[in-house]
Amino acid sequence: MAEVASAAGVSSATVSYVLSGKRAVAPATRAAVESAIAELGFTVNATARSLRTGRSSLAALIVPDIANPFYAQLASSLQEQLRASGLHVVVCNTGADREEERALLAEAVQQRFAGVVITPFRLHPEDLDTLAEAGIPAVVSADVSFGAVDLVKPDARSATLQALQRVTANQRRRIAVIAGPRDATGGDPRLAMLRRLAPQFGISLPRELVVRGEHTRDSGAVGFTELMSRRERPDAVFCANDMIAVGAMDAAHDLGVDIPGEVALVGHDDAAFASLVRPRLTTIRYPAHDVGVAAAQLLKERLDGRTAPRTVRVRALFVARGSA
Amino acid sequence: MAEVASAAGVSSATVSYVLSGKRAVAPATRAAVESAIAELGFTVNATARSLRTGRSSLAALIVPDIANPFYAQLASSLQEQLRASGLHVVVCNTGADREEERALLAEAVQQRFAGVVITPFRLHPEDLDTLAEAGIPAVVSADVSFGAVDLVKPDARSATLQALQRVTANQRRRIAVIAGPRDATGGDPRLAMLRRLAPQFGISLPRELVVRGEHTRDSGAVGFTELMSRRERPDAVFCANDMIAVGAMDAAHDLGVDIPGEVALVGHDDAAFASLVRPRLTTIRYPAHDVGVAAAQLLKERLDGRTAPRTVRVRALFVARGSA
DNA sequence: CTGAAAGCGCTAACAC
DNA sequence: GTGTTAGCGCTTTCAG
Numbered sequence: 001m002a003e004v005a006s007a008a009g010v011s012s013a014t015v016s017y018v019l020s021g022k023r024a025v026a027p028a029t030r031a032a033v034e035s036a037i038a039e040l041g042f043t044v045n046a047t048a049r050s051l052r053t054g055r056s057s058l059a060a061l062i063v064p065d066i067a068n069p070f071y072a073q074l075a076s077s078l079q080e081q082l083r084a085s086g087l088h089v090v091v092c093n094t095g096a097d098r099e100e101e102r103a104l105l106a107e108a109v110q111q112r113f114a115g116v117v118i119t120p121f122r123l124h125p126e127d128l129d130t131l132a133e134a135g136i137p138a139v140v141s142a143d144v145s146f147g148a149v150d151l152v153k154p155d156a157r158s159a160t161l162q163a164l165q166r167v168t169a170n171q172r173r174r175i176a177v178i179a180g181p182r183d184a185t186g187g188d189p190r191l192a193m194l195r196r197l198a199p200q201f202g203i204s205l206p207r208e209l210v211v212r213g214e215h216t217r218d219s220g221a222v223g224f225t226e227l228m229s230r231r232e233r234p235d236a237v238f239c240a241n242d243m244i245a246v247g248a249m250d251a252a253h254d255l256g257v258d259i260p261g262e263v264a265l266v267g268h269d270d271a272a273f274a275s276l277v278r279p280r281l282t283t284i285r286y287p288a289h290d291v292g293v294a295a296a297q298l299l300k301e302r303l304d305g306r307t308a309p310r311t312v313r314v315r316a317l318f319v320a321r322g323s324a
Numbered sequence: 325m326a327e328v329a330s331a332a333g334v335s336s337a338t339v340s341y342v343l344s345g346k347r348a349v350a351p352a353t354r355a356a357v358e359s360a361i362a363e364l365g366f367t368v369n370a371t372a373r374s375l376r377t378g379r380s381s382l383a384a385l386i387v388p389d390i391a392n393p394f395y396a397q398l399a400s401s402l403q404e405q406l407r408a409s410g411l412h413v414v415v416c417n418t419g420a421d422r423e424e425e426r427a428l429l430a431e432a433v434q435q436r437f438a439g440v441v442i443t444p445f446r447l448h449p450e451d452l453d454t455l456a457e458a459g460i461p462a463v464v465s466a467d468v469s470f471g472a473v474d475l476v477k478p479d480a481r482s483a484t485l486q487a488l489q490r491v492t493a494n495q496r497r498r499i500a501v502i503a504g505p506r507d508a509t510g511g512d513p514r515l516a517m518l519r520r521l522a523p524q525f526g527i528s529l530p531r532e533l534v535v536r537g538e539h540t541r542d543s544g545a546v547g548f549t550e551l552m553s554r555r556e557r558p559d560a561v562f563c564a565n566d567m568i569a570v571g572a573m574d575a576a577h578d579l580g581v582d583i584p585g586e587v588a589l590v591g592h593d594d595a596a597f598a599s600l601v602r603p604r605l606t607t608i609r610y611p612a613h614d615v616g617v618a619a620a621q622l623l624k625e626r627l628d629g630r631t632a633p634r635t636v637r638v639r640a641l642f643v644a645r646g647s648a
Numbered sequence: 649c650t651g652a653a654a655g656c657g658c659t660a661a662c663a664c
Numbered sequence: 665g666t667g668t669t670a671g672c673g674c675t676t677t678c679a680g
Contacts, residue, residue, distance in 0.1 A: 001673060001674065010651085011650070011651045011652075013650075013651060013652080013653095014651080016674070016676085022675090022676090025649075025650085041454075043430070043434050043458070045375075045436055045672090045674070046434045046435045046436065047375045047380065047435070047672090048375050048675090049673080049674055050371045050674090051369075051372050051375050051672090051674075052655080052656050052674045052675050053674085053676095057435075058382070058414065066390075066396055066400045067396050067397050068396075069393060069396070069596075072390055072391050072392075072396035072399075075391075075415060076389065076417060079415065079416070079417055088414050088416070089414065089415060090413065090414045090415075091415045093400060106367070109367050110367050111381075112369055112370065130365075133365060134367070272393075273597035276570060276597050277601070278602040325658065326657085335667045336657090336658080336659095336667095337659080338665090338666060344659080346660085347665085349665075349666085350665060353665080353666080368657085369656090369657050371657080372658040373657080373658055375657080375658075375673070376659050376660085376672050377658085377659065377660095377672085
């Protein structure tokens with residue numbers, strides 16, 4: 001910048017002002033500076049700028065697994081939204097491990113990121129305190145409250161009601177669930193929602209029809225097989241996410257169980273592949289794109305000065321296809 | 325840091341050395357500093373460090389679309405590999421647009437990133453010059469050479485041979501291709517490879533059996549429909565990627581064309597969903613994980629001082645499933 | 649409308 | 665084994 005300044009015969013302050021437009025510069029001066037910039041191929045150093053201004057142009061997105069299509073979609077959407085504000089997105093995988101989640105939050109502080117968007121998996125609310133102390137805005141995407149931070153919260157009530165309606169409409173009464181791990185933050189909210197709403201249909205979720213595992217295809221196959229070994233088999237299975245549901249389909253195929261004939265199958269997320277499997281997967285869509293939009297919005301508001309925490313709800317959607 | 329120093333009764337240099345371990349510090353001093361750090365909840369400012377040392381702890385990954393499972397997998401793998409070197413990954417989508425690609429390279433310079441890994445889509449080799457001028461190492465993942473930069477290049481020859489073998493084994497002679505866009509950087513190397521190898525099987529790829537489109541499901545459906553309207557229909561279709569192949573399956577279903585009975589279908593990539601569709605998709609796997617590993621390796625070598633460009637080949641793999 | 653200069657927080661000579 | 669200090673490249677008062 002000093003080089004540009006001397007080449008243009010001005011001070012470095014003027015170069016800075018030409019770049020930022022924060023104060024009026026005489027057209028002739030501006031032209032001189034701009035041609036010097038072009039001449040020298042000068043590019044501002046964002047690091048120095050950040051150090052000086054105290055604000056970074058980077059935001060972190062912390063998710064369990066970016067290879068999971070849901071999070072990939074979220075990353076894409078967030079990145080697209082923040083772009084307009086000049087923010088870049090640093091994507092961080094935790095592998096669903098709490099220590100990793102904590103380590104990445106610490107990293108975010110160290111990097112003085114402009115903000116953090118996190119989908120906690122095993123994180124505890126107090127783990128976010130480090131961000132608060134460092135004055136870094138956090139946006140949490142989760143079903144459960146997470147203290148006094150901005151929250152993007154899915155509203156799955158009506159979609160879950162519709163799913164239950166659909167499943168019970170043809171006299172299915174033995175509803176099973178392949179849930180996520182017990183020690184996830186806030187438990188498994190999708191399971192919780194089912195438990196809460198099932199009584200409206202005069203059914204309950206007996207303990208022997210709830211199995212747990214990771215959010216993986218394998219885990220779905222194992223869970224489904226286990227459920228089919230019960231004395232009284234379920235006639236419908238809800239899965240905590242679509243990968244699990246696909247695993248369940250694998251197992252059903254191996255066991256010769258007809259879907260949806262013998263067992264109706266419902267997933268969660270509406271991952272891109274949900275409409276590719278046969279039968280097509282009936283599922284409850286969690287709108288990754290909308291989550292990204294909402295998170296970006298909340299973050300931008302914070303950077304614009306809002307201080308009171310805010311919660312945005314995004315509606316889940318029941319998507320009826322062939323599996324239920 | 326000054327605060328920590330005075331709390332511990334030492335100079336800020338000592339605090340820095342305790343943190344970096346770059347020179348011996350008396351145990352007692354170290355202890356004092358460490359407790360002061362803990363007391364005050366101090367965290368180094370990575371921005372200031374970067375400015376001072378001239379090296380950033382951030383690397384950019386520039387891809388057409390992070391929501392595409394192949395790139396999501398690549399991102400995941402790259403991030404995992406670079407983690408050990410203390411590097412974070414900033415993921416950037418270009419939407420397959422050249423101007424975006426260029427803009428993001430400029431951004432990478434502005435941010436003084438430690439390195440850039442890019443999967444160019446419409447980029448021209450000379451667009452990388454800005455990086456070179458700024459002294460930022462670039463690793464390109466592409467089929468075509470890209471000037472004097474590090475390259476991760478797929479080796480699809482043997483996998484493509486196997487695919488052709490499989491398809492021609494049962495007397496299929498009319499091979500069609502649904503290729504990517506004509507203006508992509510380096511054309512469509514997958515199509516080129518097929519063209520090169522087909523003669524070995526005594527067949528050619530007639531012009532009327534090559535259609536082009538984007539790398540999307542819709543585009544696959546359109547392309548397949550178009551191919552089926554030819555006077556002499558093809559009996560095998562190669563698709564530039566798996567999304568296209570899935571679209572082709574959609575169209576085949578609508579048209580009542582049996583796969584693989586009437587038409588054999590081969591994809592490229594082996595995206596996660598390839599094994600989910602029915603029939604399961606026969607495809608040529610591009611190992612996203614290996615690409616990430618290789619790219620990380622090349623980048624690390626550069627940061628360790630290597631100056632001569634190097635190319636790493638990663639082998640594609642023929643995956644025979646039900647569609648061909 | 650423009651310039652001089654302080655200082656963001658850190659690292660790395662250089663000195664003791 | 666430790667301290668002093670000069671910047672890294674920028675933004676932003678304050679002064680003209």
